[in-house]
Amino acid sequence: MRGVAADRQATPAERLRFALALAAGKGTGAAGRLLNVGGGTSLPGAVARRIDPLVLQKVASASTARKAMITGSNGKTTTCRMLAAIARNVGVSVAQNRTGSNLLHGVTSVAVREADMRGRMDAGLLLLEVDEATMRRAVPEVVPDVILVTNIFRDQLDRFGELYAMARMLEAAVETLPPRAAAVLNGDDPLVASLARHAVARRLYYGLRVPDAGTDVPEHAADTIRCVRCLHALDYRRVYLSHLGDYECPGCGSRRPDLDVAVTEVRSSPTGGTDATIETPAGTMRVHVPLPGLHNVYNTAAALAGAFALETLDPASAQSALAGLRPAFGRLEEIKADGRLIILSFVKNPTSYNATLRMILQRPGPKHVLAAHSNTPVDGEDFAWLWDVDLEDLVPDLTSLVVSGTRAEEVALRLKYAGADPARMRVIPGREAALDAALARVPPDEPLYILAGYTPMREFRRIMQRRGWVPPFWEE
Amino acid sequence: MEQAAPRTVRICHLYPKLFSVAGDRGNLRALTSRCAWRGIGYSVDEADVGVVPDFTEADLILLHGGQDTEMRVAARDLGTKAGPLREAIEGGAVVLAVCAGYQLLGKYYAPVGAPPITGTGVLDAITEGGSTRFIGHIAVACDLGGDGQHSLVGFENHSGRTYLGSGATPLGRVITGSGNNGEDGNEGARYRDVYATYLHGPVLPKNPWLTDHLISRALLHRYGQLGAPDSVASLASLADQTESEAHAAALRLACRPAGKWRAVMAAGKQLATGKGTAWTSR
Numbered sequence: 001m002r003g004v005a006a007d008r009q010a011t012p013a014e015r016l017r018f019a020l021a022l023a024a025g026k027g028t029g030a031a032g033r034l035l036n037v038g039g040g041t042s043l044p045g046a047v048a049r050r051i052d053p054l055v056l057q058k059v060a061s062a063s064t065a066r067k068a069m070i071t072g073s074n075g076k077t078t079t080c081r082m083l084a085a086i087a088r089n090v091g092v093s094v095a096q097n098r099t100g101s102n103l104l105h106g107v108t109s110v111a112v113r114e115a116d117m118r119g120r121m122d123a124g125l126l127l128l129e130v131d132e133a134t135m136r137r138a139v140p141e142v143v144p145d146v147i148l149v150t151n152i153f154r155d156q157l158d159r160f161g162e163l164y165a166m167a168r169m170l171e172a173a174v175e176t177l178p179p180r181a182a183a184v185l186n187g188d189d190p191l192v193a194s195l196a197r198h199a200v201a202r203r204l205y206y207g208l209r210v211p212d213a214g215t216d217v218p219e220h221a222a223d224t225i226r227c228v229r230c231l232h233a234l235d236y237r238r239v240y241l242s243h244l245g246d247y248e249c250p251g252c253g254s255r256r257p258d259l260d261v262a263v264t265e266v267r268s269s270p271t272g273g274t275d276a277t278i279e280t281p282a283g284t285m286r287v288h289v290p291l292p293g294l295h296n297v298y299n300t301a302a303a304l305a306g307a308f309a310l311e312t313l314d315p316a317s318a319q320s321a322l323a324g325l326r327p328a329f330g331r332l333e334e335i336k337a338d339g340r341l342i343i344l345s346f347v348k349n350p351t352s353y354n355a356t357l358r359m360i361l362q363r364p365g366p367k368h369v370l371a372a373h374s375n376t377p378v379d380g381e382d383f384a385w386l387w388d389v390d391l392e393d394l395v396p397d398l399t400s401l402v403v404s405g406t407r408a409e410e411v412a413l414r415l416k417y418a419g420a421d422p423a424r425m426r427v428i429p430g431r432e433a434a435l436d437a438a439l440a441r442v443p444p445d446e447p448l449y450i451l452a453g454y455t456p457m458r459e460f461r462r463i464m465q466r467r468g469w470v471p472p473f474w475e476e
Numbered sequence: 477m478e479q480a481a482p483r484t485v486r487i488c489h490l491y492p493k494l495f496s497v498a499g500d501r502g503n504l505r506a507l508t509s510r511c512a513w514r515g516i517g518y519s520v521d522e523a524d525v526g527v528v529p530d531f532t533e534a535d536l537i538l539l540h541g542g543q544d545t546e547m548r549v550a551a552r553d554l555g556t557k558a559g560p561l562r563e564a565i566e567g568g569a570v571v572l573a574v575c576a577g578y579q580l581l582g583k584y585y586a587p588v589g590a591p592p593i594t595g596t597g598v599l600d601a602i603t604e605g606g607s608t609r610f611i612g613h614i615a616v617a618c619d620l621g622g623d624g625q626h627s628l629v630g631f632e633n634h635s636g637r638t639y640l641g642s643g644a645t646p647l648g649r650v651i652t653g654s655g656n657n658g659e660d661g662n663e664g665a666r667y668r669d670v671y672a673t674y675l676h677g678p679v680l681p682k683n684p685w686l687t688d689h690l691i692s693r694a695l696l697h698r699y700g701q702l703g704a705p706d707s708v709a710s711l712a713s714l715a716d717q718t719e720s721e722a723h724a725a726a727l728r729l730a731c732r733p734a735g736k737w738r739a740v741m742a743a744g745k746q747l748a749t750g751k752g753t754a755w756t757s758r
Contacts, residue, residue, distance in 0.1 A: 384502070
């Protein structure tokens with residue numbers, strides 16, 4: 001461990017280094033916004049850390065803000081947006097990384113942006129969406145009051161190695177929390193619920209207790225999870241999503257923990273949103289969330305549990321905050337493009353991709369699709385998971401298909417074996433050319449569905465921003 | 477030439493639920509699609525934990541990868557399957573084994589800090605756990621006889637280091653990547669018609685030549701020499717442009733120099749930590 005600045009008086013050289021790091025980081029962010037190069041979401045942090053590697057730790061430890069870190073395979077961004085809305089609605093100012101740039105540099109950028117030149121931060125809540133693999137390094141620097149783990153899916157195994165190894169890594173992070181801190185855990189995820197049974201921090205579990213939702217057995221082979229303790233196949237009373245549900249191990253008797261926040265009723269509303277009844281320690285709430293799907297019910301329960309742990313849960317205020325949400329960018333985001341409609345979806349693993357496909361297939365009309373993936377440090381190198389996506393369900397509805405990204409050939413191959421006719425598929429790795437080619441095939445009254453990984457999704461959005469179809473990221 | 481009489485390949489898919497971690501079902505889809513496109517019939521018999529399939533009725537057996545946790549479950553279960561599986565292999569059944577499936581066909585896998593896992597011993601191979609993982613694109617030069625040399629491309633992600641004994645031959649030589657152990661340049665293993673590899677990705681869709689090799693060997697197992705194809709050349713050829721492009725792209729990825737960004741970061745780190753330059757610290 002490197003020395004912590006607060007342990008002793010900082011030397012003038014150290015103070016200068018800290019100030020320089022903040023100035024350089026802030027300058028980089030301003031330059032990035034001025035030059036319109038993607039909002040400069042991780043570069044300010046990268047620059048600041050190069051000058052003072054302890055810059056995040058120093059800003060965090062000097063701040064009186066409550067600090068929450070949200071991690072997990074899916075739902076991080078939406079859960080963060082919900083938590084931020086709930087906190088703001090009770091008058092708490094929130095500093096957060098809003099753009100999904102959730103690696104160490106992105107997290108540091110928030111601190112650099114929000115701190116003044118002396119390293120003081122005004123916000124009442126520092127809300128950080130953090131990549132699973134980054135938790136190990138970010139938790140000791142931030143020392144959060146709350147860690148919230150949404151779920152652990154088989155997401156980007158090339159980056160994380162094994163699922164269980166990642167669970168152990170998150171567990172180690174949770175176990176460093178002091179007794180006054182809280183871990184908010186998805187009780188329906190056997191891997192997450194098993195985390196940190198020996199942690200001194202308080203644990204809060206959220207989940208679903210809805211008899212008429214879900215299925216009896218996991219839907220996909222790839223969703224199968226065994227008992228973390230004894231490796232026996234789990235028995236499910238109810239499976240709500242992938243391997244999330246109400247489970248029990250016939251081998252060792254371990255079962256889903258008692259839920260502190262429990263969704264007891266879910267109805268899809270005609271407006272495309274969701275109504276849910278949720279029991280919380282602050283009382284039973286009826287909420288309307290203008291986002292579709294059971295995964296967003298989980299995000300809502302997570303946000304309410306997180307808000308309770310952060311002492312910002314006021315039921316009436318939370319209800320109005322949730323009702324006023326808009327989808328995060330790239331989550332079935334509807335974009336008007338010169339008289340045409342684009343529906344942009346960010347897909348990054350089988351679970352999120354299948355959930356998105358289900359919602360797209362529920363919509364009427366022909367399906368014009370632009371599918372894109374690229375290999376980058378954020379998106380990963382290994383796209384084997386595309387073979388666990390139910391693209392076979394999409395192919396019969398396809399009217400036109402363009403594939404793009406630096407891994408366009410891989411996407412094309414997957415779609416060919418899902419049944420798409422290669423002669424009618426266009427492979428255009430360049431994003432702008434692909435977008436134009438895809439739009440050219442769509443009649444004015446039919447939407448274009450874009451299904452893209454993180455980097456191509458941002459690239460498409462940047463092109464659309466240049467054309468005036470969407471506002472820039474940092475105005476979101 | 478294609479025969480008029482309908483032919484069928486009987487596929488046995490071992491542990492489809494337990495071992496389905498990295499798109500492995502793509503291998504099954506490649507096999508069944510390329511059979512169907514040629515008018516070759518297929519059947520798929522799934523055998524998960526607790527089910528012993530009739531291996532004498534299988535022409536092509538699939539054994540995929542999983543994580544260490546799931547591998548222990550499979551190893552326990554394989555005890556009851558190992559005997560008939562070995563007999564089938566000695567009888568010429570074709571096997572594709574990937575990652576953990578490969579390790580389980582060997583004699584043992586000894587992970588770091590955990591008790592060893594006993595394998596079936598079909599392959600003369602042992603696997604030792606390593607503290608680091610081999611993760612990345614990989615390209616392998618293979619010569620299975622018949623229609624000459626091919627490159628096998630895909631992605632590897634394993635911490636096990638596998639060493640072959642004299643009873644097994646490597647599936648190929650590593651062009652770029654780590655392969656069996658990162659030391660001896662070998663990748664995968666062959667014994668009779670067992671083809672074992674660390675490549676997933678999944679491996680077959682991007683390497684149609686291997687898929688077709690497995691199909692033709694499976695047909696040979698089913699129908700024998702008489703009137704059956706004994707080489708890939710006798711399978712009807714398919715329009716493989718999409719496959720060729722994906723193969724070429726994967727080969728480019730495997731052969732590209734280390735990422736520019738990674739190189740810059742490494743250089744920056746050396747400067748920042750004052751550890752000197754690469755050529756003095758070596």
